[in-house]
Each structure stands twice: as structure tokens, then as C-alpha cells.
Amino acid sequence: MWTWFYRLASPPFVYRTAGTLTPWFMAAAAVAIGYGTIAGLLFAPPDYQQGDAFRIIYVHAPSAWLSLFAYTTLAVAGAIGLIWRIKMGHAVSAATAPIGASFTLAALLTGSLWGRPMWGTYWAWDPRLTSELILLFLYVGVMSLRAAFDDPGRGDRAAALLGIVGVVNVPIIHYSVVWWNSLHQGATVAKIGKPAMPGSMLWPLLAMFLGFMCFYGAVLCMRLRGEVLNRERQSAWVREAIQS
Amino acid sequence: MSATRAMILVVARELRLSFRRPDQLLQPLVFFLIVTTLFPLGLNLQLSLLKDMAPGVLWTAALLSSLLSLESLFKGDADDGTLEQLVLSGHSLTVIVIAKTAAHWLLSGAALVLASPLVAIALGIPVAAFGTMFASLVLGTMTLSWLGSIGAALTVGLKRGNVLLSLIVLPLAMPMLIFGAGATDRAISGMSPAGALYFLGSLCLFTCTLAPFAASAALRITLE
16 A cells, blocks of 8 residues: 555656646636636625625635645655655655745735725734744745755755744644734734625635635646756656656 | 763753853843843833833843854854764763753853843833743743754754744744743733743743754754
8 A cells, every 4th residue: 555655756756747737736726716706706795894805815815724734735745755755755845835935925915905904904913914924934944944955955854844843833823822912902903703604705715715725736736846857857767858 | 871971961061161251151141131222222212111012122132142142052063073972972862952952041041031130120120020020031041942952953054054043943932922021011010920921831841842852853964
């Protein structure tokens, strides 16, 4: 049963599989995001409190979810690379970091754009915004650490270790930020809870989640191919793959 | 030689080395004083308003000045080859990391705690809150030393590791800032700081049990 696991460690296999998967992910993402956008922007009813401004949730929430998902991927792939010494784990980890950081940035930007009409300010020290910001710092730390080493192998392992340390810390950071906010009695922030959504609002949101996941999968596959080519640039199969 | 004996020797060596260079010991403390001076000057505050900001200022300055000394945790020993000898000594690297980090805390964190009353009086923190301030600083700087040992171990081989070290450690240290400043804040306003102190204590225990393993794994990666 472990053969599939070992095959994942082979760079040509990863390169080819990622190439095969990319168009499928792209097509699924286009369908889901297309449906989510049209249904979310045109057909979902405006929120009774927030009016049309709530529609930014269709970008904001999936981005925020993927920022965490990508960090988990980074840490798990790094751990696989560190524990079983599978180089492709590090390649996945390296490929996912900039995507995750971009989603974090997207979540922060859309969050602050949403905050302007809702809270009257672009930035509130809301627990979720703050922990998202710290998550961005963690991403930057991992990426800078990987880049700081001259020897890529060492950089990979150091970044993987930092990713694991970070993933242990993310819940601690999140809950301490929540606690800190309750200490300062969150004066400005009316917390946006999860109101029960009617289906016409919820379905486009779920479609957007799915679409963003597929989009992430597609971008990850594309970046992974580049990463694998770069890492294996000395080997014969890369020369063949490029020439063919 | 038992592990305890090795630990004591490493701690004693670290202490002896840094007492021979007292300027390195004092510089982070002077930095601590300077940073806390910057805030009242820059904010142009009255003492009554300053009191509200005091815990945050004190804690931010404490975090920054402990970061200064973190870089030297493994650097000197890595540069002159002592660290490799320690790795080869046959003792668990984790034990050595624990000893070095404990010595580092004695030289940076404990010194910071001793210097904190000066800053606290200047910032208008009432004497009644000093007990909580001491307790929170002891626990917080200890946690920072443990977390910092991971960062220092990851950046030990790098030429410009100092900025990167801050970039890595500061986000991880934010819970300490929240609970440390929170505990001091509550003590100043007369509420019970117990909750925040318990959190700090648990963070300290948590990092103390896990960080040495992570730090020794990091050292193995960067040294090999």
C-alpha cells in the first residue's frame, strides 16, 4: 500500500501528474467561481443589515479559509519532507508558500475594504484581522528563511521546521488575540457572527469555496512544476521533458 | 559525566564568559531604557495618560531588547567551533540547548526583570502592581528565551541572520505580549491578573517542554 507514497517521491512522476491535473483543476475552478460570482453578485438577495456590501464575503471568506489551508499544506508537506526525507515534500512546501501568502493578503485587503462600510474604518483590531496579519508575518518568515540559505537542502529543512513550529503556534496566537480583544472589550467592533443564511446566499458561497480550492490546486500544480524543474535542473529527465 | 553535570558546566561556562564581557550584558539593558524613553518623548503624554500605555510600552521594550541578545545564543560558539564540540560530546544536544537557553535567560531575562522597576517608576506604574509585573516578566522572558532558541538555532549559520531572527520570533512572541501586558494592565487597574498569569505560565511550560527539541533539531539542520 505504500507504493503510491513512494511514487510521490519521484520528481518526474510529480511533474507529470501535476501537469495532468492542472487543466482539470482550472476547469473546475472556472465553473465553480463563475457560478459563484454570477449567483452571488446578481441573484443572492442583499443582506438586511449590510445591504449589498456583504457580497464581498464571496471573495473574503474563501481567501481567509485558503490562507489557513495553504499554511497547513506548507507545514504538512514540510513535515513529510523532513521526516521521510522526501524532496518533493519540500517542493510542495516551497510552491505553496507564496500562494498562501497571497491569499492571506487578499483576505486582509478584502477584509479592510469590507470594514470601511461596516465598521467605518479600514482597519480595526478585530481578532480575526489581527491573527490573519500575524499569519502573513509567519508566511514571510518561512519564505525568507528558505531563501536565506545558500544550500537549498538546508533552507528546505529549516523552513519545514519553522512551518511546523508555526502550525503549533497558530491556534495559540489566534486564541490569545481573541482573549486580548475581550480584555479591551472590543468597543468598535460589532462582531460579524454567522447568521443563518438563506440558500440563495449560501450556495454561491459554497461554490466559491470549492472554486477557490480548485484554483489553489491549479496554481499549486503549476508552481510545483516550476519548482520541480528548477530543483532537478541537473538531471537527464528534465532535459528530455523540456526538449520534447 | 551525567547530563545534569554537563548542564551545570555549560551554564557555568556561559555565565563566566559573559561576566568577562560586562558591556555585552549591559547593552540590552541600556537599550531597554532607551526604548522606554522614546515612547513618552514621541507621544508627548501626560503622566496620567502614560499610565494606561505603560504596560504595553514596558513589554514592547522588553521583547525588543531580549531579541538583541538572542542572536549571540549560539553564534559565538558556532563561529569558533565550540558548538560542534558540544554536539560531538556525546551528550544529548537537547540537554545542551536547555543549558544554554537557561544561561541565556539568566543573563538577559533575569537582568531585564531586575532593571524593570526603574522603567516602571518612570512610566508611572504604581508600586502595588510591581509583583504582577515581576511575575509576568519572569514568565514572559523565559518563554521568549525558549522560543528564541528555535529562531537562533535556525539562523545560526546565516550571515545576516539578525533581522530574520526578529522576523521569525516576533510573530510567535505576540501571545506573550498580549498576556504579559494584559496582566500588568489588570494589576494597575486593580483587577485580578491571575487569568493572564496562568496563561503566561502555561505558555512558559509549553515552550519549555517542546522548544528544546525543536531547537536541537534546528541546530542539527544548520550545523551539519
